[in-house]
Amino acid sequence: xxxxxxxxxxxxxxxxxxxxxxxxxxxxxxxxxxxxxxxxxxxxxxxxxxxxxxxxxxxxxxxxxxxxxxxxxxxxxxxxxxxxxxxxxxxxxxxxxxxxxxxxxxxxxxxxxxxxxxxxxxxxxxxxxxxxxxxxxxxxxxxxxxxxxxxxxxxxxxxxxxxxxxxxxxxxxxxxxxxxxxxxxxxxxxxxxxxxxxxxxxxxxxxxxxxxxxxxxxxxxxxxxxxxxxxxxxxxxxxxxxxxxxxxxxxxxxxxxxxxxxxxxxxxxxxxxxxxxxxxxxxx
Numbered sequence: 010x011x012x013x014x015x016x017x018x019x020x021x022x023x024x025x026x027x028x029x030x031x032x033x034x035x036x037x038x039x040x041x042x043x044x045x046x047x048x049x050x051x052x053x054x055x056x057x058x059x060x061x062x063x064x065x066x067x068x069x070x071x072x073x074x075x076x077x078x079x080x081x082x083x084x085x086x087x088x089x090x091x092x093x094x095x096x097x098x099x100x101x102x103x104x105x106x107x108x109x110x111x112x113x114x115x116x117x118x119x120x121x122x123x124x125x126x127x128x129x130x131x132x133x134x135x136x137x138x139x140x141x142x143x144x145x146x147x148x149x150x151x152x153x154x155x156x157x158x159x160x161x162x163x164x165x166x167x168x169x170x171x172x173x174x175x176x177x178x179x180x181x182x183x184x185x186x187x188x189x190x191x192x193x194x195x196x197x198x199x200x201x202x203x204x205x206x207x208x209x210x211x212x213x214x215x216x217x218x219x220x221x222x223x224x225x226x227x228x229x230x231x232x233x234x235x236x237x238x239x240x241x242x243x244x245x246x247x248x249x250x251x252x253x254x255x256x257x258x259x260x261x262x263x264x265x266x267x268x269x270x271x272x273x274x275x276x277x278x279x280x281x282x283x284x285x286x287x288x289x290x291x292x293x
Contacts, residue, residue, distance in 0.1 A: 038071075039071060039073075039146055039147055039148055039149055040070045040071050041146075041152065041154065042067060042068060042069050042070070042071075042075060042077070042102070042142070042144055042146075042154055043067075043068040043070065043154065044065055044066070044067050044068075044140070044142050044154045044155070044156040045065065045066045045068070045156060046063070046064075046065055046066075046156055046157065046158035047064040047065060047066045047109055048063075048064045049061055049062070049063050049064070049158065049160070050062050050064070051276060051277040052113075052277070053277065054163075054165065054275060054276070054277045054278045054279075055165070055278065055279060055281060056118070056165055056166070056167050056281060057117060057118060057119070058115060058116050058117040058118050058119075058120075058121075059115070059116050059162060059163075060113065060114070060115045060116075061113070061114050061115075061116075061162075062111040062112070062113050062114075063111070063112045063113075063114060063138050063140075063158060064109045064110070064111050064112075065109065065110050065112065065140060065142075065156055066107055066108070066109050066110075067100060067102065067107060067108050067109070067110055067142060068106075068107040069102035069103070069104065069105065069106055069107065070105065071104060071105070072104050072105065073104050073147065074101065074102060074103050074104055075102045075144060075146065076099060076100065076101055076102070076144065076145055077099065077100035077102065077142050077143060077144050078097070078099055078143045078144070078145055079095060079096050079097040079098060079099065079100075079142075079143055080095065080096055080110070080112070080140055080141060080142045080143065081093070081094070081095040081140065081141050081143075082094055082095070082112050082114075082138060082139065082140040082141075083138070083139050083140075084114050084116075084136065084137075084138050085136065085137045085138075085139075086116070086121065086124075086134050086135070086136055087134055087135055088135075089124070091116070091121070091124065092114070092116075096112075100142075110142075112138070112140060114138065116162070118164065121134075131164055132163070132164060132197070132198035133161040133162060133163050133164060133198070134161065134162050134164060135159070135160075135161055136159060136160060136161070136162055137157060137158070137159040138157065138158050138159075139155065139156075139157040140155065140156055140157070141153045141154065141155045141156075142154050142156075163197075163198070163199070163275060165197055165273055165275060165278065166196045166197055167271075167283065168193060168194060168195050168196070168197075168201055168203065168228070168271055168283060169193075169194045169196070170191055170192070170193055170194075170236075170283070170285045170287065171191065171192045171194065171287065172189070172190070172191055172192075172263075172265060172287045172289070173190040173191060173192050173235065174188075174190040175187060175188075175189060175190070175263065175291055175293070176188045176190060177255050177293055178239075180244075180252065180255045180256055181244075182244065182252065183243075183244060183245055184241065184242055184243055184244050184245075185241075185242040185244060185251075185252075185255050186239065186240070186241060186242075187239075187240040187242060187255075188237050188238065188239055188240065189208070189210065189237070189238040189240060189265065190235060190236075190237055190238075191235070191236040191237075191238065191265075192233055192234070192235055192236070193226055193228055193233065193234045193235075193236055194228075194233045195228040195229070195230065195231065195232055195233070195234075196231070197230060197231070197273065198230050198231065199230050199273060199274045199275055200227065200228065200229050200230055200273075200274040201227070201228050201271060201272065201273045201274065202225055202226065202227045202228070202271075202272045203225070203226045203228075203269045203270070203271055203272075203283065204225040204226075204269060204270050204272070205221060205222075205269055205270050206221065206222040206224075206226070206236070206238075206267065206268075206269035207220075207221045207222075207267045207268055207269065208220065208221070208222070208238065208265060208266070208267035209264075209265070209266050209267055210240060210263070210264075210265050211263070211264045211265075212251075212254070212261050212262070212263050212264075213261050213262055214262075215247075217240070217242060217247065217251075218240050218241075218242070220240075222236070222238055222269075242255075254293070255293060256293075257293070259292070259293075260290055260291065260292040261290070261291060261292075262288070262289070262290055262291075263287075263288060263289060263290075263291050264286070264287070264288040265285075265286075265287045265288070266284075266285060266286040266287070267284075267285060268282050268283060268284045268285065269282075269283050269285075270282060270283070271283045
């Protein structure tokens with residue numbers, strides 16, 4: 010069996026102690042990367058949901074390059090986790106550099122309502138996004154760096170049209186002036202406008218008029234606006250039965266249908282079609 014002299018053993022011990030000291034010094038020189046929330050931007054907003062990009066700045070304060078192996082994230086709504094995900098895409102950080110990583114999140118309102126139906130009545134929802142970036146650091150090995158952001162998201166709702174009245178302004182044997190009185194309800198916490206309102210009026214299955222309102226209707230937040238549509242009827246074409254209907258107490262079945270374009274005072278919200286179909290029985 011080989012024997013080691015005390016001198017050799019002492020040299021080995023000094024080398025091991027020196028190696029540990031070098032590792033500790035190296036570990037002490039490697040600083041942890043930093044991850045900070047930077048910003049949130051909408052990429053899409055509509056009545057179906059929201060798509061957002063959450064930007065997180067990843068900073069390497071060291072004088073050597075570092076690599077992040079990926080990140081995980083969780084998105085919570087009103088304190089309950091709604092979705093989570095991860096990315097295994099590596100991120101190379103040069104010495105003393107910083108890069109912004111965009112984490113995409115999409116929230117579907119129907120899925121959100123199925124999870125928490127009470128949110129239907131809210132104008133906005135509180136959210137929190139939490140993330141952890143994973144790094145392979147020299148000497149230190151695998152390390153995770155967390156970051157988070159929170160705020161509120163708007164919940165846009167489709168406006169509603171309702172028929173208030175069908176009023177006869179004047180009538181003669183040749184023609185009549187009728188006004189369709191609609192009410193436009195804006196249930197949102199922000200203003201809206203409706204333009205290009207195309208409509209058709211049918212009575213007892215017969216079309217009376219088809220036209221488009223040129224006026225743009227603006228409605229403030231949480232408000233309603235009356236929309237008066239004047240209708241000119243040619244009784245020489247519609248017939249005597251319509252004259253009797255307008256001047257008597259005969260009930261009839263009506264249908265008002267059409268569509269218009271809705272614009273909300275909300276960034277990134279596209280013009281959206283608002284179809285409507287109103288029907289029922291009426292008596293002048």
